[in-house]
Each structure stands twice: as C-alpha cells, then as structure tokens.
Amino acid sequence: MHDQAKRLRERMQQNSSSRQTRLVTVTSGKGGVGKSNFSLNFALGLREKGHKAILFDVDLGLANLDVLMGITPKRHLLHLIDQEATVWDIMETGPGNLEFIAGGSGFTQILQLDNHKLDILFQKLEPLHGYADTIIFDTGAGISQESLRFMLSSDEVILVTTPEPPAITDAYAVIKMIHSRNPQTKVRLVINRATSDREGQATADKLSMVAKRFLDMEISKLGYVMDDDHVTKAVKQQRPYFLAFPQSQASKSIRNLVAAYLGSAGAAGSGSPGGLKGFFKKLKGFIP
Numbered sequence: 001m002h003d004q005a006k007r008l009r010e011r012m013q014q015n016s017s018s019r020q021t022r023l024v025t026v027t028s029g030k031g032g033v034g035k036s037n038f039s040l041n042f043a044l045g046l047r048e049k050g051h052k053a054i055l056f057d058v059d060l061g062l063a064n065l066d067v068l069m070g071i072t073p074k075r076h077l078l079h080l081i082d083q084e085a086t087v088w089d090i091m092e093t094g095p096g097n098l099e100f101i102a103g104g105s106g107f108t109q110i111l112q113l114d115n116h117k118l119d120i121l122f123q124k125l126e127p128l129h130g131y132a133d134t135i136i137f138d139t140g141a142g143i144s145q146e147s148l149r150f151m152l153s154s155d156e157v158i159l160v161t162t163p164e165p166p167a168i169t170d171a172y173a174v175i176k177m178i179h180s181r182n183p184q185t186k187v188r189l190v191i192n193r194a195t196s197d198r199e200g201q202a203t204a205d206k207l208s209m210v211a212k213r214f215l216d217m218e219i220s221k222l223g224y225v226m227d228d229d230h231v232t233k234a235v236k237q238q239r240p241y242f243l244a245f246p247q248s249q250a251s252k253s254i255r256n257l258v259a260a261y262l263g264s265a266g267a268a269g270s271g272s273p274g275g276l277k278g279f280f281k282k283l284k285g286f287i288p
C-alpha cells in the first residue's frame, strides 16, 4: 500500500511526457549465460545513477528473476487481463527499490492472446510510458519466433554471451536471425564471465567483426562483465550481487556498462525510442 501511494505521488509530480521510455530486450543464443543476473544488476546500476529502470521477467516458464531477488511475486502480467488490476497493482518492489513485473508464463503465453486481450494488456501497461526511463525485458534464450518478435519490436537488443565458443556460435545465430528480418535492429553485445579485460574486449571485437564481414551488420559493444565468484555467492543468498557485493569485480563491470549505456542512450544517431507504444504496435504487427 505504502509503495503504491509513493508511486502515485511520483506520477503526479512527473510530467509524463518528460521521459523518453526506452525498451530493451535482453537475450542470448545459448541458455545459462547470465542474462537474468545481468538484467537485474544492470537495472540496479542504472537506478544508482538516477535512471529509472524497470524490470520485466518474460522468460518462458523459467522465470527466475524473483528467485534471484528472494521475492515471491503475488501477481503477474496476465492478471491485468482478467481482473480490475492496474499496472501499479501488479508491480513488485524488489531489493534496492527495484520495480519489477513478473511475466507469468512468459512471452509465448502473451503472444498467444487474442487481439482483444492483447489490447487490454497493452492499454493497461501504457501508464508505464513516461514513468520509466528504460524498461528491460529479461527473456529466455533467443532462437524462437516469440523471442524474435520481442527483439524486433524493442528499441534495442542486448545480446549476452560468454567467451565460450558454443555461446558465441549461438549468439551469432541470433544475430543472423535478426539480420534476416530487420538488419536495422540495434543490437549491442555484453560479454559475461570474461576472465580478463582482454578476453572481454577480444570476444566482443571478434563477434562484431564477423557480423560486419559476413552480414554487413553493425553490432556495437556495450561491454563485458568479469567472471566473479561473488555472483554465485550472491545467487545462493538470493541477493543481487550489485547490492550484496558492491565492490566486487562484477559490480565494477556493471558500473562500466551503465556508464556506456547512459553515455550512448539518446545520443546522436541512436534515434528516439519508440517506447511502449512503438513496441506494442510492432509486436501486434507480427501477430497473425
């Protein structure tokens, strides 16, 4: 109740057109490369800098952001359709005051809704536009039509991979898939679990070079996150590492990524975000 009142106040004070909401889909080729940990801690890092990031869990059936935060969501996205609930009712507040929306059974289920229900869902989510600076969708691994639709509808895709060859190969497969549908899609790389700065850089360089050479597609590098035992420790404690171990290597990496993101978001050439409205419009266009 307290959270809701606070949010309401914030919304009243805020000129809703003042924020350009950016929609970012976090994905990967291979599973288990660290998408959820990245999404969660990156969102917290953005908030530390006063940038309002909201996290959406849309992993299909394997939603685990709540577990990483040690919270049990009472409601999820699909409650918006069946009940009188507003988006503020289904929003959970996690550690570090991170605002979070659980996806239910993920985007497969969302994309299977009929147009009428989808419209209700979209309408009810609309107040988020202008409220958040960035909405981060944490998705499952990317080689499915559903996740592709999410990616193509977002303002940008953050593609996470580790430096291991199978993960890189699968990341490249995602790039190819995106390229075949819309080569203009903005894709940025995050290398997770780098064992050195050099490895982080080199992995990103290699992947973007291959995309340039074989697809003539520009894939930019957001940065890398160091491989760090503090991540596993934090996962076991069900606390985000950015809060549990703020001085760890992994948290320092997140600060670098946040700086890179904030330095470029809205910068010349990146175009103005389509935000939630743009996202819904595109997403609906994909639904037969």
Ligand SMILES: Nc1ncnc2c1ncn2[C@@H]1O[C@H](COP(=O)(O)OP(=O)(O)O)[C@@H](O)[C@H]1O
Pocket (backbone or CB within 6 Å): 028, 031, 032, 033, 034, 035, 036, 037, 038, 064, 192, 193, 225, 226, 227, 228, 229, 231, 232, 235, 250
């Ligand atoms: N930077 C890191 N350093 C060390 N281990 C990591 C790192 N990132 C992720 N991990 C490990 O990988 C596991 C899977 O991460 P998770 O974020 O759940 O992946 P995904 O969402 O891609 O399936 C974590 O439980 C953790 O043990």
Ligand SMILES: [Mg+2]
Pocket (backbone or CB within 6 Å): 035, 036, 037, 059, 064, 139, 140
């Ligand atoms: Mg995950």
